[in-house]
Amino acid sequence: MKTKKLFILSLAAGAILMTSCVSKKELVACQDENKSLTQNYMSAKEQLAAANSRVSSLEAQLAQAQKDYARLQRSLDKSLTNANQNNVSIEKLVDQINESNQYIRHLVEVKSKSDSLNMVLTNNLTRSLSREELKEVDVQVLKGVVYISLADNMLYKSGSYEINDRAAETLSKIAKIIMDYKDYDVLVEGNTDNVPISRENIRNNWDLSCLRASSVVQFLQTRYGVDPKRLTAGGRGEYNPLTTNNTEVGKQRNRRTQIIITPKLDQFMELIDQAPEKD
Template identity: 40%
Template sequence: MRKLLILLMCSSIAFTSCVSKKKYAELEAQQRNTQDLLNTCTVKLNDCLTEKTAASVRAKQLEERLADLRKTNEDLIQSSKDLTMLTSKGATNLEKSLESLKEKDLKISRLQDALNKKDSVTLALVSSLKREVGINDPDIEVNVEKGVVYISLSDKVLFKTGSYQISSRANEILGKVAKVIQGKPDFEAMVEGHTDNVPYKSGGVLLDNWDLSVKRATAIVRALQDLGISPNRLVAAGRGEYDPLVPNTTAENRAKNRRTRILVLPKIDQFYDMIEKEMKNLEAKG
């Protein structure tokens, strides 16, 4: 009996030991599966955390980009408003510029009309002088220089060498010149005396060629006054040897340089009156 009990106990122990090892193996396998699952979940969790961080960065970038776009949009709206304002101001300024151009065109037109009128008067004056004085005499020249009509008379027509006494032929020519000037009350006559560069040596009251040129101009002015020209329309000027037509290198050239010019030109005071009137008109319009 005792042997039987011992045998039963041994069998029971052996059976119990066998079941525990199997269970252990199962638990061990389950534990490995659980560990693998935990490892997999840990990897996925780390991936999710990484993606979350990247998504947060992208979200922040998108917010900054959105803020920039909003700022750009606001700037564009303001620029549009500014452009509208500038366009309005530009239109106003353009209108003012056009008005100014119209005024300038009108002034230019008036000046052009005045120049045309002046040119017509100048042409008529030249024609009158050439008709009265004569154009076939080589010692008498009627021409226009820089808009001014002038009569150039050679020295031998008016004076003797070194003298400022007017010849009889000069009186005849000056009488014709005076007739033309008398018909132009808005014009003045300026007489210029010119000499060559040969030093003046006759002595007397004259010091040099400059004195001689002035004295000759004065003699012509007085002759024109005696012929009826008002003295306030006459000007005497001496240029001496300092405005030659040609170099004083030959006797022929020196003869050309010895001359008297009578310039017929609009009155200077009337010219300034015209400028002053135009300036007052500009100030009134401005």
């Protein structure tokens, strides 16, 4: 009987011991699982916080974009309103720009042709003049206009407005150029130094400069047949000097007659008529 009790007690102790071992393993397993779940929860929580922050940023960007869109829409509406008020369409603006560009190209083409023609005119004239004549005749093209400047001592008798014999040959060469280019007008302009003059029928330098220009114009008309409708005579007295009148050399340069050859005025008027009309 005693032996049987001992056996029973031994079985009970073994059962308790086995139960204790199983419970400890389960506890460790539960603890590991809980730790893993805790880590997963914290990671998910961090990801959720990052996602919420991203959503907030995107919402802010969307709100700013909506504000920008609204501002642009208001600006566009205002522009369209102004355009409607002024009766200006995009097509009309494009047409106006195209017309302006066409007119500019036309002006450039006309200027190029004019410059080329003036250079030919200048070259023809300078080739026809002798070396001695070129010392007293200056030929230039400035802004599409040909300027022929002649010293007074080669054109006129001293203190006079009468053309001298020496000038006849030079003026004949200039007249030939003028006759060859019939689409050009000719202005003859007299200039003096500042030394006062008072002679019979010549009150001052205004008179002298005008009379000298008139003499050249009449010479070109009567001697060489230049159409008087193309000719204009004018005097500027002492008030258009090239340089100072304080030296004899300066005074000599200022005493000159200019023959200015320009395209006819009606050609410029025709060019203006071709300009696009303004609304």
